[in-house]
Amino acid sequence: MGSTLLVHDDWLLTPEGAAIHADLATAVVADLHLGYEWAREAAGDCIPAHSLAEALARLERVLKHAPARRVVVAGDLVESHRPCARTRADALRLASWLADRQVELVVLAGNHDLSLRESGIDPRSAAPLAEELEVGGWTIAHGHRPITGPKSISGHVHPVLCFEGATAPCFVVGSGMIVLPAFTNNAAGRDVASAPLPHAWARAQPRCIACAGDQVIDLGPIDRLRPPRRPTRNDRERQTRS
Amino acid sequence: MQTPDADPEPSPASARLFEPVRAWFDATFPLGPLPAQVAAWPLIQQGQNVLIVSPTGSGKTLAAFLAILDRLYREHAAGTLQQALRAIYVSPLRSLNYDIERNLRAPLEGIGRALGSHPVKVGVRTGDTSAYDRRKLRDHPPHLLITTSESLALLLAQPGWKPHWKTVQHLIIDEVHALAPTKRGADLAVSLERLAGHAASDPARVGLSATCRPGDAASLFLVGSHRPCQVVFATTAAGEEPPRMEVESLIGRDLASQRGKAQRRLIARLRELMERNRTTVVFANTRAMTEKLVLDLRMEAISRGEPEPLVAAHHSALDATRRREIESALKAGELALVATSTSLELGVDIGTVDLTVQVGLPGSASRWLQRLGRSGRRRGARSRGVLMAATAAELAGAIVTARAAREGRIEPTRIVSAPLDVVCQQLIGMACLGEHAVEAAFDLFRRAGPMATLARADFDRCLAFLAGDLAGPAAAFEPEPGAAPRMTAPRLWRRNGWFGVRDRRVIRWFRGNVGTIHAEPSTRVFVSGSALGSLEAPYADRLARGDRFVLDGRALEVTRIECATIHAKPTHAEASLPRWTSDRPGLSAGLAADLAAFRAHAGQLLLEQGPTALRGWIAGAFPLDPAAAEILVDLFESQARYSEIPAAGALLVEISPTALGDAVVHAFHAPLHRAACEPLARAAAARYGRRYGRNLALTVADLGWAIQIPIEAEPEASEESIRDLLNDENLDDDLLEGLDQGELLAKRFQRVAATAMMVLKNPEPGRRVRVGGQGWVATRLYPLLKGTCPDHPLLQEARREVFEDLLDLPAARRWLASRPAIHVRPLDSRSPFTAAWIEPEPGEALAFESPADALKRLHLRLMARESVAI
Structure with missing residues (x-):
């Protein structure tokens, strides 16, 4: 396969949106939002089931980049706060699919995983989800709460880069920081070139690393991608007010 | 068909009315009935289908209603008038409903006073009607029900109303000219057939329409293809002056x-x-x-x-x-x-x-x-x-x-042809009432005018989609065959030639999402506690406390923002104008052709006889202030000086660099309206996209379009290359490719999915899925469905809507077949005609590069900027 990968610190960044620690054989992904279609079903939508199949196809590609013995999901494994039986079944199928390949699944708590946080993904062996996990000196967590530890890998924000009408998921990396793109295509992203950015990113001097097809492209500091937006009248007045 | 322009009849037509009705009419209108009334009353009394075409203010309302009231009062006098629903009036507007009710009050009260009793009852049922009044209407139906097409669809889905349809004898449809060309009209046409199916005998239809042409599709819309329809054309009153x-x-x-x-x-x-x-x-x-x-x-x-x-x-x-x-x-x-x-x-x-x-x-x-x-x-x-x-x-x-x-040159009415999203919504509505035979349902649909062309295979695929068993291509997104149902929340069951609703939730969803009207997501605005209006969400989301905007023609200042509500107070300071999206209809085909001919003729005069002759012609042919005529002469002269004025039927292509110099613009001036320019423009853009492999920007307007190509692509143009570019071969495929690069099809699909109730506008309370955002249906579901279910009926409907309703491909083809002369003009900057007609609109970005290529180009550009900075 002619994929381009990129190394940031100890981590290999893949075009699927995973970070892989090759020495520790650990792959980290975030924001799978499994059962997205079943959440939409509960809202009344009639759409094709797709999220598990897409997640598995994508994980398969991730595991080809580097042998991993462990996949860490940094939060938001499922979409719904109240996952239905089908969503739980999808999560268990993902776990057994990984088990068939001798890969351990570690799920950390995200803001969508409310019920999993109490019961774990398998109701029979109900171990509640952990909030954080340390891998090679890096703290992995979902990122909806402040993360302790000097170096962190998180998800939650769903960063993307919008340009010329197209949208590409992207990593945001800086000193001691990796923010993963959403692993699912269903998430609408936060555009790093135009949307307000989390305050925590500022001191990390973040760079944007975009995923496109089978390539990862380093586009340099995010500041460079943010064109000075022409302020509206309301923006200007807001500035003078404050 | 008859056209009683004046009323030569010596004895007033009102003489044929029942005495108390006649007495009221003659007392109220001493000048006698209007032509529309004279012509329509006898036909309606005979129970014929009638389309009344006349300008506003010509007494259409009474033309339709008085003959029906007349019959009810006659029955009352004979002692045979039952408390039962007899006529239904449907209009596209709620406000029109209240207006009609008010206008009927005068005759009802006047006639009632003369009779000493008020036997005829009128009721209004719209989205505003309270739950109490709804129940009252259902338990004691009025003789005359005034409603909107959406409310009628709701009533048709309620078992409590089913017995009332039996006695209906007249259906009055107002504003036929506005309903006929829309999906809303197609939806109403099917509702009317369903209602007629419940009635003891086929109710007579009375259509009211402002402007439409003789022998037009409006009557097909009103009655369908198998019923006769009398068309009554009437002017206001004899000797009326034109506007x-x-x-x-x-x-x-x-x-x-x-x-x-x-x-x-x-x-x-x-x-x-x-x-x-x-x-x-x-x-x-x-x-x-x-x-x-x-x-x-x-x-x-x-x-x-x-x-x-x-x-x-x-x-x-x-x-x-x-x-x-x-x-x-x-x-x-x-x-x-x-x-x-x-x-x-x-x-x-x-x-x-x-x-x-x-x-x-x-x-x-x-x-x-x-x-x-x-x-x-x-x-x-x-x-x-x-x-x-x-x-x-x-x-x-x-x-x-x-x-x-x-000159009274009115454009023909075109009715929508078998929209499949409407078919889906109507199938769910039917199922809400109980089981139906598939065969009978198909026959019923086909009786409605806009559904006359509905194909059986398409109908069956709509049913299959709703029943959740539309087959996708083998192995599409199915790692474990049979492990999960392919579609979430199917609406219907389908067995042995019958179908019905799958569960109670579907009935609730139908009630909450009925209708074909598409509204952009919006935020409501309250001023001193009462609702004033709404702003579209993308604009409203950028407002903060203290910001100012204009609504209701006044400057307002935001005082408080709660979820999906803005509270504001009046202010006298300057404020910004909100943005609203709207479908901007372009010129009609006829007007665009007229305008192109006008330009060509002006160009010819200018070339052959000079500006004085042009001035003289404009002054003679059009009543226009001489100073205003000078503006046109100036525009034509500057275009003729700088470039040339396109000759009759010809194509002029002007090539010029953009102001920044980073791209080349090919501006095409064609004698076509926007709907016909657009298919050619999209196909041409797709062909340029393939040729140069670069992202392009496209602007489509009336009388032409412009494609912007990056300068590095070194685009060329000659008469030969342009003729090749607009080759009719594979035009459909290239048009589809061009459409898929833009957002038109995906945006249309979003509306189609809402109308077909695939994705609900108003989801189950508390269950709205927020991950994915507003654009999820267009940006995600649309490509997902293309991959998993390429022959999904709603994908087909989005294509049909774009090809047939939004675009005018046949007109574009006819023009290409005329082998128009092509002139190519290289220029230093855009011409006066391009600036005036094509380029005031902003362009739409079309992606022809792979995302990776575009990102790499972005990367290179950033690096280049960096090295310059150093």
Whole structure:
């Protein structure tokens, strides 16, 4: 396969949106939002089931980049706060699919995983989800709460880069920081070139690393991608007010 | 078919009416019945299907209703009148419903007084009707039910109403010209067939329509293909004068600072007109322009120290109660001027208006005439309208529009052909009432005029989709076969030739999502506790406390923002205009052809005989102020000097660099309306995209389009290469490719999915899925469905809608087949014609590169900028 990968610190960044620690054989992904279609079903939508199949196809590609013995999901494994039986079944199928390949699944708590946080993904062996996990000196967590530890890998924000009408998921990396793109295509992203950015990113001097097809492209500091937006009248007045 | 222009009958037609009805009519209308009434009453009394085509103010309402009331009073006198539903009136507007109820009150009360009792009952059922009144209507149905097409669809899905349909004998459909070309109309047509299926005998249909042509599709819409229909054309009253139409220019010959100047001139002109007329209605085409006009009129008065003028804005983003207030103030003659986008175009009787002003082009002669009909609705008054043009291109369009309107050249009505999203919604509605046989349902659909072309295979695929068993290609997204159902929440079950609703939730979803009207997500605005209107979500999301915006023609300041609600207070400081998206209809095919011919003729005169001859021709052929005519002469002269004026039927391609010099623009001037330019433009863009492998920008307008190509692609153009570019071979495929690069198809699919109830506009309470955002259906579901279910009926419907309803591919093909002459002109910058007709619109980005290639190019550009900076 002619994929381009990129190394940031100890981590290999893949075009699927995973970070892989090759020495520790650990792959980290975030924001799978499994059962997205079943959440939409509960809202009344009639759409094709797709999220598990897409997640598995994508994980398969991730595991080809580097042998991993462990996949860490940094939060938001499922979409719904109240996952239905089908969503739980999808999560268990993902776990057994990984088990068939001798890969351990570690799920950390995200803001969508409310019920999993109490019961774990398998109701029979109900171990509640952990909030954080340390891998090679890096703290992995979902990122909806402040993360302790000097170096962190998180998800939650769903960063993307919008340009010329197209949208590409992207990593945001800086000193001691990796923010993963959403692993699912269903998430609408936060555009790093135009949307307000989390305050925590500022001191990390973040760079944007975009995923496109089978390539990862380093586009340099995010500041460079943010064109000075022409302020509206309301923006200007807001500035003078404050 | 008959056309009683005047009424030569010596004995009044009212003589045929039942005595108390006749007595009331003669006392109220001493001048006797109008032509429309004379012609329609006997036909309706005989129970025939009738389409009454006449201008507004010609007594259409009584033409339709009085004959039906007459029959009810006769039955009452004979002692045979039962308490049962006898006639249903459907209009596209709630406000029109209340208007009709009010207008019926006079005859009902008058006749009732004479009889000493009030036997005939009338009821209104709309979305505003309270739960108590709904129950009352259902338990004790009136003789005459006034409703909207959405409410009728809801009633048809309720078992409690089913027995009432049995006694219905008349269906009155108002504003047929507005309903016929829409999906809403197609939906209503199926509802009417379902209702007719429940009735003891096929109810007679009475259609009311303003402007349409003889032998038109409007009657097919009304009655379907297997029933006869009498069409009655009637003018207002004998000796009525035609409407007076004038064209005015808001700009002078100094074209430089036109926009701001034109706006100031517009406000000054409106002030003059307000002083000279009792009530003026201004059609401003867009909601933002409507707001701006009213605000500017108010601010100008304040700056002069005058009292606030009696002006108001009326458009669909204002709250319904606010609109009702404005309508009744307008009727009572309390307002000097009302500006509206399109919302006052239909129906509601607005009484005392004596002038309509159109700002910018109305798009078609029919629409201009319809809007003109809003003035002089009083019997015997002459309607008067002014068309105001703010640019030279608008001025040319305006004089051509006014000529077509004066000559009464009305565009043909086109009805929507078998929309599959409507089929899906109607199938769910049918199933809400119980089990149905598939065969019978298909026959029922086909009886409706707009569904006459519905193919059995498409119908079956709609059923399959709703039943959740539409087959995808083998192995599409199915790692474990049979592990999970392919579709979530199927709506129907389907077995052995029967279908029915899958569970109770589907009935609830149907009730909460009925209708074909598409509304952008919006945020409501409250001022001092009461609802004023709404802003579209993308605009509202950027507002913060203290920000100012314009709504209801006033500057407002945000005081508080709660989830999906903005609280605001009036302010006198400057404020920004909200943005609203709207479908901007272009010129009709006929007007675009007229305009192209006008340009070509002007060009020829200029070339052969010089500017004096052109001036003379314009002055002779069009009633226009000589100073305004000079503006047109200037535009044509500068185009002829700088480039050339496209000859009749020909294609002129102008090639010029952009102002920044980073791209080349190919501007195509073709004698076609936008709907026909668009397929050629998209196909051409797809072919350029393939040739150069670069992202492009596309602008489509009336009379042409422009494609912007990056300079590095080194685009070339010659007469040969352009002829090759517009080759008719594989045009459909390339058009589809061109469409898929833009967002048109995906955006249309979003609406189609909502109408078919695939993705609900109003989801189950508390269950709305927020991850994915507003655009999820267009950006994610659309490509997902193309991959998993390429022959999904809703994908087909989105394509049909774009190809047939939005675009005019046949007209584009006919023009290509005429083998138009091609001229290619390299220029140093864009020509006056490109600036005037094509390029005032912003372009749409079309992606032909892979995302990786585009990202890499972005990367290179960033690096280059970096090295320059160092």
